[in-house]
Amino acid sequence: MKFEAILDEINGFGPFQIILIPLRCSPWLVLPLHFLLSNFIAVVPLHRCDISSLDDRGFFGNLTREQRLTVSIPAREDGEPKSCEMFAEPQFQLLSNSSSSSGLPTVQCQSGWIHDNSSFTSTVATEWDLVCDRKSLTQTASTIFFSGVMVGAVAFGFLSDKYDRKNTLLASYIMSMAFGFSTAFANSFLVFSVLRFLTGFSLTGISITSLVLSIEWVDKAHRSFISVIGGLFWCAGNMLLAGFAFLITGWRTLTMTVTAPVALAVLTWWWVPESARWLLANGKVDQAQFYQDRCAKINKQELSSNFKLETPDNMNVLEKQNKNYSYLDLIRTPKLRTLTLQTGIIWYGVSSTYYCISLNISGFGLNMYLTHFIYAAIEVPSKLLVYCAVNFFGRRKCQAGTLIGTVTCVAINIFMPKDLWQVRVVFAVLGKGFSEAAFTTIFLYTTELYPTVIRQNGLGYTNFLSRLGVSMAPLILMLEDVWPFLPQVIICSVAFVCGLVALLLPETLNVRLPETIDDAEQPRTNDGASQIK
Numbered sequence: 001m002k003f004e005a006i007l008d009e010i011n012g013f014g015p016f017q018i019i020l021i022p023l024r025c026s027p028w029l030v031l032p033l034h035f036l037l038s039n040f041i042a043v044v045p046l047h048r049c050d051i052s053s054l055d056d057r058g059f060f061g062n063l064t065r066e067q068r069l070t071v072s073i074p075a076r077e078d079g080e081p082k083s084c085e086m087f088a089e090p091q092f093q094l095l096s097n098s099s100s101s102s103g104l105p106t107v108q109c110q111s112g113w114i115h116d117n118s119s120f121t122s123t124v125a126t127e128w129d130l131v132c133d134r135k136s137l138t139q140t141a142s143t144i145f146f147s148g149v150m151v152g153a154v155a156f157g158f159l160s161d162k163y164d165r166k167n168t169l170l171a172s173y174i175m176s177m178a179f180g181f182s183t184a185f186a187n188s189f190l191v192f193s194v195l196r197f198l199t200g201f202s203l204t205g206i207s208i209t210s211l212v213l214s215i216e217w218v219d220k221a222h223r224s225f226i227s228v229i230g231g232l233f234w235c236a237g238n239m240l241l242a243g244f245a246f247l248i249t250g251w252r253t254l255t256m257t258v259t260a261p262v263a264l265a266v267l268t269w270w271w272v273p274e275s276a277r278w279l280l281a282n283g284k285v286d287q288a289q290f291y292q293d294r295c296a297k298i299n300k301q302e303l304s305s306n307f308k309l310e311t312p313d314n315m316n317v318l319e320k321q322n323k324n325y326s327y328l329d330l331i332r333t334p335k336l337r338t339l340t341l342q343t344g345i346i347w348y349g350v351s352s353t354y355y356c357i358s359l360n361i362s363g364f365g366l367n368m369y370l371t372h373f374i375y376a377a378i379e380v381p382s383k384l385l386v387y388c389a390v391n392f393f394g395r396r397k398c399q400a401g402t403l404i405g406t407v408t409c410v411a412i413n414i415f416m417p418k419d420l421w422q423v424r425v426v427f428a429v430l431g432k433g434f435s436e437a438a439f440t441t442i443f444l445y446t447t448e449l450y451p452t453v454i455r456q457n458g459l460g461y462t463n464f465l466s467r468l469g470v471s472m473a474p475l476i477l478m479l480e481d482v483w484p485f486l487p488q489v490i491i492c493s494v495a496f497v498c499g500l501v502a503l504l505l506p507e508t509l510n511v512r513l514p515e516t517i518d519d520a521e522q523p524r525t526n527d528g529a530s531q532i533k
Helices: 003-010 015-035 052-056 065-072 136-162 165-183 189-216 220-247 251-259 261-269 276-281 285-298 334-358 368-377 379-392 395-415 421-449 452-481 486-502 517-521
Strands: 047-049 085-087 106-108 113-115
Touching: 003 285, 015 165, 015 189, 015 220, 015 251, 015 261, 015 285, 065 085, 136 165, 136 189, 136 452, 165 189, 165 251, 165 261, 189 220, 189 276, 189 421, 189 452, 220 251, 220 368, 220 379, 220 421, 251 261, 276 285, 276 452, 334 395, 334 421, 334 452, 334 486, 334 517, 368 379, 368 421, 379 395, 379 421, 395 421, 395 486, 421 452, 452 486
Parallel strands: none
Antiparallel strands: 047 113, 085 106
8 A cells, every 4th residue: 555545545735734734844035034134234235435534644634534535535426425536635626616536546346445334234245344346246146055055955955864854853953043043143144154054054954854855745636736825835935025124224133033043943843743644654553653643633634444554565655665865866767867967957056046036136127126026926926827837738838838838928128128127127027036946946846756665865966956046046137247138048048958858758747756766667658647546
């Protein structure tokens, strides 16, 4: 008897599963708070050279503030002081309207910078003067964080499959809370970067383990529902981030604020059951029986006295008793090897596209808080449409369609005149919605494609490539200095290729989850349905 049949007996979507939805999905509120935190804590506000040292030397006398800036710092085309240059010596002749600053000798800022604190009392950039020739370090900070997420995907994917889901999730909670709060007390950019790396590493366990726990406890008819509900919690956290950042303008306080909800997740962990599917697949029949009985009791299902879970050997759940699975099992057999390559490509492209759009919240004529909120809000209808689409059109067509939709919206904005910023905002938001829909679909799709015995390894591997794509997103955005449209061209190219690759994947709509590697290797019919029973 396969686990899907067991779920049919004890009700695969009853009160037991409904109670677990907030327990497993609420931690997803925390993820976007940290994943997109750099949009606000790493902002580089307007700045200019600090000329107070010249004032201390008595150069200015009774000059007004505007006059002091005029003689000390060259002006941009809009009349504002340049950010990274000052005159080698005060140029008092510029106080005359007939004088020009062109050709006058300039030097880099000699005594630091004065930052505009009207929007932010402090950011990482203002804390450690990450401006001018050090400006790229703010984008590097995002790359460092997502590098931690990338490494964490591999580590937690392995640990969750080898040991168990529940304790791995607790380790993620505790580490995320410890490193998240520690980041707020960093006394240098190096320490900040290390702690952000470790925070990203820890948060990955929440991301992949909570989702798999949710999927493995419901029947096949409700897998898409659970995935979308988890995604809606992500949307809520994403919108909350815009509100938190608007109200809290200091980066240290904001970092502690977005970390605090992890403490609530630790409290809910005590009521989260282990995955009976994983226990059974790893020969822990007595523990699986315990959780099965609890589920049946809460769902008010009366089981016959002889309804007991069979041993793994009788169920043929394990190819080999006590076998230790690893990432190498993803490439040992032909179909899994092909699947591993295809899902890796798609995850890389989906993540890179999503974060390239999400991290670019300026340039559309709206303030950054409103842009971020709109980007987050559009994800709600996107996820609801995904729920309908994946159950009507199937996972494969939905995955490919959302990626092509992203390409279309981004491509239109490449050719759209910048003075039509209202139209550009519309297509930018639609592109964000399609990219979010692609992300929601691939999370569900991947959990259904990999067998139980290596499901977390599969998610760990795909999350590794996903975070590799995310780590590249800030660097791709920096290419606008080479050519303003180069990042958009790269986004379109990557998303289009991934859309084509998605069409090669097998369909999983209404197909039971594979338990073993043998299940995954069995042939499928033309419509993608597995022939295994």
